Amino acid sequence: MGSVQIVTTILAAGITAVAVWLAVRAVMKMTAVIRLGQPAPERFADKGARTRKMLVETAGHTRMLKWGVVGAAHWFVMVGFIVLSLLVLEAYFEVVTPTGGLPIIGHWTVFGLATEIITVLGLVGILVLMAIRLQNRPNRPGGRSRFTGSTMWQGYFVEWIVLLVLIFGLVIRGFKVATDHFEYPVWATPVSHAVGAILPDWSDGASVAALIKIVISMTWLIVISLNVTMGVAWHRFLAFPNIFFKRDPEKPAGSGLGPLRPMTSEGKPLDFEEADPEKDQFGVAQVEQFTWKGLLDFSTCTECGRCQSQCPAWNTGKPLSPKLLVLSLRDHAYAKAPYLLAGGGKDLTGEEKATQAQLAHLDVLSLAEGDKPLIGTAEEGGVIDPDVLWSCTTCGACVEQCPVDIEHVDHIVDMRRYQVLIESSFPSEAGVMLRNLENKGNPWGAPQNTREDWTKGLDFEVPRVGEVDDFEYLFWVGCAGAFEDRAKKTTRAVATLLNEAGVSFAILGEGETCSGDPARRIGNEFVFQMLAQQNVETLNEAFEGREKAKRKIVATCPHCFNTLGNEYGQLGGEFEVVHHTQLLAHLVSTGKLTPVQPVDGGVTYHDPCYLGRHNRVFAAPREVLGDAIQGEITEMPRNSERSFCCGAGGARMWMEEKIGKRINVDRVEEAMATGAKTVAVGCPFCSTMLNDGVNGKGAGEQVEVVDVASVLLRSVKPEQPRGDKESTPVAG
Ligand code: SF4
Numbered sequence: 228m229g230s231v232q233i234v235t236t237i238l239a240a241g242i243t244a245v246a247v248w249l250a251v252r253a254v255m256k257m258t259a260v261i262r263l264g265q266p267a268p269e270r271f272a273d274k275g276a277r278t279r280k281m282l283v284e285t286a287g288h289t290r291m292l293k294w295g296v297v298g299a300a301h302w303f304v305m306v307g308f309i310v311l312s313l314l315v316l317e318a319y320f321e322v323v324t325p326t327g328g329l330p331i332i333g334h335w336t337v338f339g340l341a342t343e344i345i346t347v348l349g350l351v352g353i354l355v356l357m358a359i360r361l362q363n364r365p366n367r368p369g370g371r372s373r374f375t376g377s378t379m380w381q382g383y384f385v386e387w388i389v390l391l392v393l394i395f396g397l398v399i400r401g402f403k404v405a406t407d408h409f410e411y412p413v414w415a416t417p418v419s420h421a422v423g424a425i426l427p428d429w430s431d432g433a434s435v436a437a438l439i440k441i442v443i444s445m446t447w448l449i450v451i452s453l454n455v456t457m458g459v460a461w462h463r464f465l466a467f468p469n470i471f472f473k474r475d476p477e478k479p480a481g482s483g484l485g486p487l488r489p490m491t492s493e494g495k496p497l498d499f500e501e502a503d504p505e506k507d508q509f510g511v512a513q514v515e516q517f518t519w520k521g522l523l524d525f526s527t528c529t530e531c532g533r534c535q536s537q538c539p540a541w542n543t544g545k546p547l548s549p550k551l552l553v554l555s556l557r558d559h560a561y562a563k564a565p566y567l568l569a570g571g572g573k574d575l576t577g578e579e580k581a582t583q584a585q586l587a588h589l590d591v592l593s594l595a596e597g598d599k600p601l602i603g604t605a606e607e608g609g610v611i612d613p614d615v616l617w618s619c620t621t622c623g624a625c626v627e628q629c630p631v632d633i634e635h636v637d638h639i640v641d642m643r644r645y646q647v648l649i650e651s652s653f654p655s656e657a658g659v660m661l662r663n664l665e666n667k668g669n670p671w672g673a674p675q676n677t678r679e680d681w682t683k684g685l686d687f688e689v690p691r692v693g694e695v696d697d698f699e700y701l702f703w704v705g706c707a708g709a710f711e712d713r714a715k716k717t718t719r720a721v722a723t724l725l726n727e728a729g730v731s732f733a734i735l736g737e738g739e740t741c742s743g744d745p746a747r748r749i750g751n752e753f754v755f756q757m758l759a760q761q762n763v764e765t766l767n768e769a770f771e772g773r774e775k776a777k778r779k780i781v782a783t784c785p786h787c788f789n790t791l792g793n794e795y796g797q798l799g800g801e802f803e804v805v806h807h808t809q810l811l812a813h814l815v816s817t818g819k820l821t822p823v824q825p826v827d828g829g830v831t832y833h834d835p836c837y838l839g840r841h842n843r844v845f846a847a848p849r850e851v852l853g854d855a856i857q858g859e860i861t862e863m864p865r866n867s868e869r870s871f872c873c874g875a876g877g878a879r880m881w882m883e884e885k886i887g888k889r890i891n892v893d894r895v896e897e898a899m900a901t902g903a904k905t906v907a908v909g910c911p912f913c914s915t916m917l918n919d920g921v922n923g924k925g926a927g928e929q930v931e932v933v934d935v936a937s938v939l940l941r942s943v944k945p946e947q948p949r950g951d952k953e954s955t956p957v958a959g
């Protein structure tokens with residue numbers, strides 16, 4: 228070993244020892260913080276499915292590739308990081324001897340070829356990612372950036388490290404070529420040979436370049452170890468467990484979408500018959516009351532801003548960005564952790580758990596962080612502003628886009644649950660809706676005995692459950708479908724089409740009550756449980772003696788469709804629920820309904836969030852519309868998985884929209900820009916929001932917002948009187 232190699236070896240060993248020690252400390256710290264969360268035993272079920280999903284999502288980059296160029300570039304960088312770690316390992320042999328290499332595989336031509344290819348593709352990938360980050364930098368002139376609020380220096384730092392590590396890998400090889408100690412042929416390693424052609428014949432060159440490569444790599448490890456909230460770097464390790472422990476590994480996409488998680492305390496679902504707010508956790512009031520998976524979610528965020536770029540609240544000037552919400556919770560959790568790990572924290576009655584002695588050695592910043600309210604205004608020192616919390620429509624665009632499967636909607640609703648159930652703190656205008664749900668069983672407060680009014684004037688009888696011996700489908704009308712004038716037209720259209728197709732169906736009539744969706748999404752789990760239990764009992768009675776496959780329900784409201792199909796199972800109600808567009812598509816495809824007259828003027832379709840993203844029903848409404856117009860619909864730029872919310876979900880329908888641009892107006896502008904005369908919807912709330920938007924623009928005469936069922940009815944029965952347009956919602 229020459230004197231140069233003695234120095235390079237000592238320096239490499241020194242910096243590696245420091246970096247590894249800091250990294251072990253950092254991992255222990257992160258583990259301790261994540262373990263502060265509440266239990267989530269269900270995350271350990273289905274280990275086989277979880278493993279499969281994790282491998283598919285990481286190796287196949289299935290979520291990342293939804294954004295083609297970024298996804299492909301990131302895949303090369305990820306593969307480069309994993310495979311080229313071997314070349315970092317090889318550098319430790321090269322600091323000792325400039326001709327050194329990995330034992331066994333280091334002599335294989337195939338290893339030389341594979342690492343050469345991955346190095347070149349990794350270089351291309353990282354340059355693309357750097358260009359994209361620069362192009363989208365928040366301070367560029369004009370436009371909002373998905374990186375607004377991201378810690379930009381961390382992104383640049385990580386990208387430069389990757390770039391330099393790849394370059395120095397080639398430099399090491401180049402010196403070996405220049406000194407004639409490179410054993411791979413030119414055909415397998417042409418770039419290394421090209422680099423070697425311009426480097427001097429310096430015998431120690433490979434050792435010095437290897438040292439530089441090790442110093443760069445270890446500098447990265449030291450920096451990220453000193454910054455445990457540096458998600459842009461840590462996600463390389465944390466993405467694997469975060470995807471493994473996602474809510475539902477069997478779901479093809481949107482694991483955190485569809486049903487909400489039940490309220491839990493100590494990892495067990497809360498039973499409201501026995502629950503006691505002084506002994507049981509009601510939602511989330513402190514960051515440590517999230518489950519450990521929640522804290523892992525916050526730690527894993529890469530700050531990529533994909534969620535932010537799709538969020539309807541953020542895009543219309545509200546203070547909510549799902550990314551910034553996650554980052555605030557992450558930073559708060561890590562800043563509060565020393566206080567919590569010292570035994571601090573508030574018990575469920577709000578009393579401090581730690582003794583004075585336990586907290587005596589803590590720094591003031593950590594103590595101050597422990598005192599911050601989780602939800603509070605800037606003046607109150609809150610972590611999350613109430614305007615942020617209540618701006619969410621639970622549309623799920625963030626969950627859909629997140630490449631590391633963070634479950635934003637669950638976290639937002641958990642925080643709402645505490646605010647509503649314990650603090651009674653929520654936008655006051657929503658109080659009327661909650662009172663109506665409790666007292667009248669519907670959000671509008673309409674009398675229950677008017678639930679069947681929509682059937683008046685139909686030229687056929689709509690049977691009630693109990694009046695007919697047998698029925699194939701129970702038609703779940705929903706509160707909007709029963710009480711809201713515009714939605715009643717959809718209900719009538721669906722009933723007419725089912726009757727026309729000879730489908731045997733029955734309604735519950737006055738036996739139906741609100742599905743509970745608005746109560747659950749606003750955070751009032753108590754009212755949800757009350758309504759849901761009542762409905763489950765009624766439905767179980769209606770379907771008594773039938774197996775699940777024959778307990779069929781058709782619903783026109785995607786919120787009811789989601790709640791009945793995905794959430795009533797949590798309360799013992801197992802049903803086969805379809806949306807009316809799915810049933811209508813089936814009836815047309817099987818020839819039971821025949822569109823005869825094409826609907827003209829051009830049609831565009833707005834995907835309701837709870838039908839599309841939350842339940843993956845994208846094709847059926849499009850098929851129905853295609854049949855009705857006998858042609859192609861005109862898509863809006865934001866459609867299907869990337870559809871833009873109407874602004875009504877998450878109980879926002881019953882809250883005033885005081886900040887920024889109205890979400891429905893933004894969506895209506897997009898719909899009108901297609902030039903279509905008909906904007907088809909599949910949800911009564913979307914219908915109300917988009918109609919309001921169109922009317923607000925004074926375009927009610929040019930553009931019509933109407934349900935898919937009404938469009939089909941016009942084609943199937945063109946003689947049917949129209950009049951699906953104007954209406955005034957029933958007053959509360
Ligand atoms: S659910 Fe929708 S509104 Fe809520 S944070 Fe996510 S993207 Fe924004």
Ligand code: SF4
Nearest residue numbers: 528529531532534629
């Ligand atoms: S999409 Fe996911 S990883 Fe990216 S910023 Fe949003 S929460 Fe973080």
